[in-house]
Amino acid sequence: MPVNIPEVEQKRIVVIGGGFAGLELTKRLASTDHQIVLVDKNNYHQFQPLFYQVAMAGLEPSSIIFPFRKLFRKYKNVFVRMAEVTEVNTATKQIFTSYGFIKYDYLVIAIGANTNFFGNEKIAEHAIPMKSVAEALFLRNEILSDYENSLTIREFDTRQEFIDIVIVGGGPTGVEVAGALAEMKQYIIPREYRELAAHEIDIHLIQSSDQLLKGMSNKSANAALKYLTALGVKVKLNTRVVDYDGKVVTMNDGSKISTRKLIWAAGITGNRLTGLPNEVLVSGNRLKVNRFNQVEGLEDVYAIGDIAYMEEKGYEKGHPQVAQVALQQAKHLAKNFRQRLKNKPMQAFSYKDKGSMATIGRNKAVVDLPRTSFHGAFAWYIWLVVHLFAIIGTKNKVFVFLNWMWNYITYDQSLRLIIRPFLKGKS
Numbered sequence: 001m002p003v004n005i006p007e008v009e010q011k012r013i014v015v016i017g018g019g020f021a022g023l024e025l026t027k028r029l030a031s032t033d034h035q036i037v038l039v040d041k042n043n044y045h046q047f048q049p050l051f052y053q054v055a056m057a058g059l060e061p062s063s064i065i066f067p068f069r070k071l072f073r074k075y076k077n078v079f080v081r082m083a084e085v086t087e088v089n090t091a092t093k094q095i096f097t098s099y100g101f102i103k104y105d106y107l108v109i110a111i112g113a114n115t116n117f118f119g120n121e122k123i124a125e126h127a128i129p130m131k132s133v134a135e136a137l138f139l140r141n142e143i144l145s146d147y148e149n150s151l152t153i154r155e156f157d158t159r160q161e162f163i164d165i166v167i168v169g170g171g172p173t174g175v176e177v178a179g180a181l182a183e184m185k186q187y188i189i190p191r192e193y194r195e196l197a198a199h200e201i202d203i204h205l206i207q208s209s210d211q212l213l214k215g216m217s218n219k220s221a222n223a224a225l226k227y228l229t230a231l232g233v234k235v236k237l238n239t240r241v242v243d244y245d246g247k248v249v250t251m252n253d254g255s256k257i258s259t260r261k262l263i264w265a266a267g268i269t270g271n272r273l274t275g276l277p278n279e280v281l282v283s284g285n286r287l288k289v290n291r292f293n294q295v296e297g298l299e300d301v302y303a304i305g306d307i308a309y310m311e312e313k314g315y316e317k318g319h320p321q322v323a324q325v326a327l328q329q330a331k332h333l334a335k336n337f338r339q340r341l342k343n344k345p346m347q348a349f350s351y352k353d354k355g356s357m358a359t360i361g362r363n364k365a366v367v368d369l370p371r372t373s374f375h376g377a378f379a380w381y382i383w384l385v386v387h388l389f390a391i392i393g394t395k396n397k398v399f400v401f402l403n404w405m406w407n408y409i410t411y412d413q414s415l416r417l418i419i420r421p422f423l424k425g426k427s
C-alpha cells in the first residue's frame with residue numbers, strides 16, 4: 001500500500017531522517033519547486049549535543065527537541081510522515097516504511113548513526129547508551145533512582161554499586177557526562193542527598209586510547225584531562241572495557257569495577273537500510289558517496305551526514321561524524337538540487353573545518369579553531385553561545401538560556417524528577 005501523499009507534477013524528493021542533515025536540507029529545499037517528503041521515525045528533531053544535559057537533569061527534553069510539523073506548517077510542498085524506513089528499492093524507486101511504500105524521484109538518506117557496541121551483546125544488553133532523547137531520559141531516571149535507592153541501603157559495598165558510575169569513551173560525550181556528574185557530586189549531592197557521603201561516589205571514565213578527545217589538539221586533550229582530574233573523575237587511559245553483566249565492569253587489564261550503571265559513549269555505527277547494494281557499504285556501516293553526495297553507482301540516491309562516507313583531500317578516511325559536516329553537506333546538496341532544476345552541472349562538496357569544542361563544567365571548556373586552541377572560562381562562554389544559537393526554535397533558545405543562567409547563579413539544576421513512562425498493566 002502506498003503511503004498517502006498527494007501526487008503532483010513536481011519532482012518528489014524523499015528525505016529519510018530529520019536530524020542535522022535531513023532537517024537542514026528540507027528547510028533549504030522547502031521554497032524550491034519540488035515536492036519534499038520528510039520521513040522520520042520520530043515526529044521531532046533532536047539536538048544531540050545537549051542530550052547529556054537532559055540526562056544530568058539540567059534541561060527538560062522539550063528544550064532540545066522540536067516538532068517537524070511546526071517547522072514546516074507554512075510550506076504546502078513539504079509533507080512530513082512519521083514512519084520507520086526499513087528498505088529501499090532502487091529499481092522501482094520506492095522506500096518501504098512501517099506504513100507502506102513511498103515512491104521517489106530523488107532519495108536522500110540522512111539516517112545518521114547509532115551506538116556501536118562493537119559486537120559485544122552482553123555489554124549492549126546492560127550498558128546505557130545516549131543516542132536519543134529517550135535514552136537520555138532513561139539515564140536521568142536511572143541516576144536519580146539509584147541515588148534515592150542508595151539512601152535505603154546500609155551495607156557499604158552494595159550502596160557503592162548504586163552510586164558509582166562508569167563512563168566508557170573519552171570523546172566529547174564521555175568527557176561532558178563525566179564533568180556534569182562530577183559537578184552534581186560536588187554541588188547537589190551534599191545539599192539534597194545529605195545522608196550520602198559525596199566523597200564515596202566514584203566517577204570512572206575509561207578511554208581506550210592514550211588521550212581524551214581524540215581528534216582534538218593535544219593541548220585541549222591535556223586541559224580536559226586536567227579539569228576532570230581536578231573534579232575528582234578517575235580517568236583511565238589505554239584501557240578497554242571487555243565485559244559488563246549489569247553489575248561488574250571488566251577491563252582488558254583484568255581490573256573490575258562494581259556498578260549498576262555503565263554509560264556507553266564509545267563509538268557509533270551507521271543505521272542500516274536493506275536493499276542497497278553491498279558494494280556501497282564501507283567501514284562503520286557508512287554509505288560510500290561521491291563528491292556530489294550521490295551514493296556510488298546510484299544517480300538519484302544521495303546520502304548526507306553521519307551515514308555518508310566521502311573521501312576528499314585531507315579526509316582520506318572520510319569526514320568526522322559531527323554536526324558541521326552534516327549541515328555543510330545538506331546546504332551543499334540543496335544548492336545542487338537547485339542547479340539540477342536549472343539544468344546546470346552540480347558542484348563538488350568540500351568540507352570547511354570550523355573547529356571543535358567540548359565542555360567539562362562551569363567555566364571549563366576546550367576550543368580548537370583551525371589556527372589556535374584555548375581553554376578556560378572564555379572557551380566555556382564560546383561553547384554556550386555556539387550551542388545556544390544552534391538549538392532550533394526561539395522558545396527553546398530562551399528556555400535553555402534561562403536554565404543555564406539559573407544553574408550558573410544557584411549552582412543548581414532544578415529538574416531532578418523521576419518520571420517513568422506509563423506501561424499499561426504495570427504499576
Ligand SMILES: Cc1cc2nc3c(=O)[nH]c(=O)nc-3n(C[C@H](O)[C@H](O)[C@H](O)COP(=O)(O)OP(=O)(O)OC[C@H]3O[C@@H](n4cnc5c(N)ncnc54)[C@H](O)[C@@H]3O)c2cc1C
Pocket residue numbers: 016017018019020021022039040041042044045046048049050051052083084085086110111112113130131172173271304305306307321322323324326357
Ligand atoms: C550525545 C551526542 C553528543 C554529540 N555532540 C556533538 C557536538 O558537541 N558537536 C558535534 O558537532 N557533533 C556532536 N554529535 C554528533 C552529531 O550529533 C551528529 O554528527 C549529527 O547528529 C549527524 O547528523 P545526521 O543528520 O547525519 O544524523 P542524526 O542527527 O542522527 O539524524 C538521523 C535522523 O534519522 C532518523 N532515522 C534513523 N533511522 C531511521 C529510519 N530507519 N527511518 C526513519 N528515520 C530514521 C532519526 O530519528 C534521526 O532523526 C553528538 C552526538 C551525540 C549522540
